[in-house]
Amino acid sequence: xxxxxxxxxxxxxxxxxxxxxxxxxxxxxxxxxxxxxxxxxxxxxxxxxxxxxxxxxxxxxxxxxxxxxxxxxxxxxxxxxxxxxxxxxxxxxxxxxxxxxxxxxxxxxxxxxxxxxxxxxxxxxxxxxxxxxxxxxxxxxxxxxxxxxxxxxxxxxxxxxxxxxxxxxxxxxxxxxxxxxxxxxxxxxxxxxxxxxxxxxxxxxxxxxxxxxxxxxxxxxxxxxxxxxxxxxxxxxxxxxxxxxxxxxxxxxxxxxxxxxxxxxxxxxxxxxxxxxxxxxxxxxxxxxxxxxxxxxxxxxxxxxxxxxxxxxxxxxxxxxxxxxxxxxxxxxxxxxxxxxxxxxxxxxxxxxxxxxxxxxxxxxxxxx
Ligand code: HEM
Numbered sequence: 001x002x003x004x005x006x007x008x009x010x011x012x013x014x015x016x017x018x019x020x021x022x023x024x025x026x027x028x029x030x031x032x033x034x035x036x037x038x039x040x041x042x043x044x045x046x047x048x049x050x051x052x053x054x055x056x057x058x059x060x061x062x063x064x065x066x067x068x069x070x071x072x073x074x075x076x077x078x079x080x081x082x083x084x085x086x087x088x089x090x091x092x093x094x095x096x097x098x099x100x101x102x103x104x105x106x107x108x109x110x111x112x113x114x115x116x117x118x119x120x121x122x123x124x125x126x127x128x129x130x131x132x133x134x135x136x137x138x139x140x141x142x143x144x145x146x147x148x149x150x151x152x153x154x155x156x157x158x159x160x161x162x163x164x165x166x167x168x169x170x171x172x173x174x175x176x177x178x179x180x181x182x183x184x185x186x187x188x189x190x191x192x193x194x195x196x197x198x199x200x201x202x203x204x205x206x207x208x209x210x211x212x213x214x215x216x217x218x219x220x221x222x223x224x225x226x227x228x229x230x231x232x233x234x235x236x237x238x239x240x241x242x243x244x245x246x247x248x249x250x251x252x253x254x255x256x257x258x259x260x261x262x263x264x265x266x267x268x269x270x271x272x273x274x275x276x277x278x279x280x281x282x283x284x285x286x287x288x289x290x291x292x293x294x295x296x297x298x299x300x301x302x303x304x305x306x307x308x309x310x311x312x313x314x315x316x317x318x319x320x321x322x323x324x325x326x327x328x329x330x331x332x333x334x335x336x337x338x339x340x341x342x343x344x345x346x347x348x349x350x351x352x353x354x355x356x357x358x359x360x361x362x363x364x365x366x367x368x369x
Contacts (some may be wrong), residue, residue: 003111004179005102006129006172009319011180018314024156024165025173028149029318034148034325035221040074041326042218045333052365057343060193060361065186071093071326072181079146080135080184087331089131093178097126098178101354134354136167150174179354181319184243185326187357189243191241192233192331193340194348194361195288202290203339205229207368210336219332225330232290234327238309240288244272247311256279272308281306338365 002012010021027033048067052058073090081089099121103111111118136154145151153173156165187295196203209229210219219227248269255262261267277285281302282292293299310317317323342348343362 001104003108004100004125005175006168007186008166008169009172009176011176011315020159021169021173022318023159024153025318027156028152029322031321032320033152035148037071037322038219038221038224038325038329040078042072042333044070044074045330046331047337049334049365052338054366056365057362058264058340058365059102060363061186061190064189064193065097065183066094067330068182068189068326069097069178071330072178072184076149077132077135077175077324078299079148080139080150081131085131085135091125091126092127092131093175095120095344096128096175097178097182099124099229101183101293104354110319125175126304128175129168132171132174133167136170140164149177156247161277177319180317181323183353183355187243187355188234188237188241188323189327190361191219192237192327193335193363194342195237195241196198196362197340197342199288202233202288203335206233206335210332214332214336219329221325224328227332229290230328230331231324232293234286234324235293235309236290239276239282239307240286241310241350241356242272242276243277243357244311245352245356246271249313250299272311273350276307280308335368337368339368340365 005012010018010025013021018320044067047070048063054161069090073086074091077089078086099117104122112119134151135150139146139151139154145155150170153165153170156304157163158165196206208228209227212307213226217223224231245268248267251266251268276282279285295366305312309318310323340363346360348360348361349359350356
């Protein structure tokens with residue numbers, strides 16, 4: 001992962017270095033900042049559906065992943081780049097994302113093979129770095145605060161040296177956010193649209209809540225806490241269709257875990273997807289049931305670590321609030337205008353790539369009356 005992202009980003013750092021990098025990134029994910037991003041998120045969701053027509057078949061997984069990348073691009077660097085650079089960066093990031101999953105999984109020698117996929121990946125990653133470095137130089141020279149995440153990152157300092165973050169690290173962090181925040185969010189959105197299409201009653205209850213709370217207004221940040229059924233739908237999707245199939249940790253000291261004595265320096269992995277389908281924790285685990293989250297006493301009775309949609313500990317997802325806000329805003333905006341029904345004879349199954357995602361998800365769009 002270090003080689004893919006550049007080796008100096010928050011996700012591959014450890015110990016004090018990780019703490020320092022995480023603090024530099026944190027201001028961009030504060031509550032006040034997320035609330036500013038909602039308008040951009042809603043605009044991107046609206047734009048995603050502008051060319052939908054009644055009866056048109058949509059590749060939902062591809063469309064949702066592309067929308068998540070567009071949201072990220074709009075919030076991270078849209079204000080800092082001119083239109084041409086912005087579009088180039090989006091295109092190259094998309095190529096990097098398509099190749100990142102296999103790069104992370106394959107041994108290092110595989111990425112040195114002279115294959116067209118490797119050449120495309122390397123060219124695009126170099127282009128991403130060149131465009132961001134140019135933007136960093138320009139922003140630093142002008143001392144202009146454009147209000148996006150890139151601009152925020154540039155104001156961060158290295159705690160120990162007092163020096164500003166290097167352009168190389170800024171590029172690595174942006175690649176990290178794109179890899180960590182695009183396919184994950186896109187997959188969860190796809191699974192929710194799939195579940196809504198198979199559960200008409202859930203779909204109807206969601207529409208009733210949206211009409212009651214929003215009437216005819218577009219959704220705003222202030223509305224989100226009142227959309228409680230929507231929140232339970234998203235939480236249930238993060239349980240049943242979690243995108244993580246392996247999260248790893250290395251032990252620093254010997255530790256006893258259940259019946260096992262584990263020595264220091266052992267590589268451990270756990271699978272959220274399996275954890276969230278454990279029937280001893282989640283009765284009838286394969287049923288998509290947003291109402292299970294209504295029962296407060298059941299929720300508080302869950303043991304620590306039983307439900308880990310965004311991981312836990314020092315490397316817990318920094319984008320959890322951002323992701324929940326994006327998913328809620330996009331779902332509200334899309335489903336109020338469009339109903340998606342499964343294409344005939346399609347068997348949707350989960351496959352493990354960079355994330356656990358639907359194999360294919362083709363759906364037919366029809367306007368809501
Ligand atoms: C539904 C969507 C998402 C899910 C399910 C998810 C899940 C996770 C999980 C489980 C981890 C922890 C990995 C570990 O423990 O080692 C993680 C880390 C991370 N996520 Fe997310 N994520 C999502 C969206 C996002 C978004 C939108 C962003 C950024 C815009 C983001 C940025 C990150 C970063 C930077 C890390 C590494 C944090 C660190 O190492 O300190 N994620 N994510």
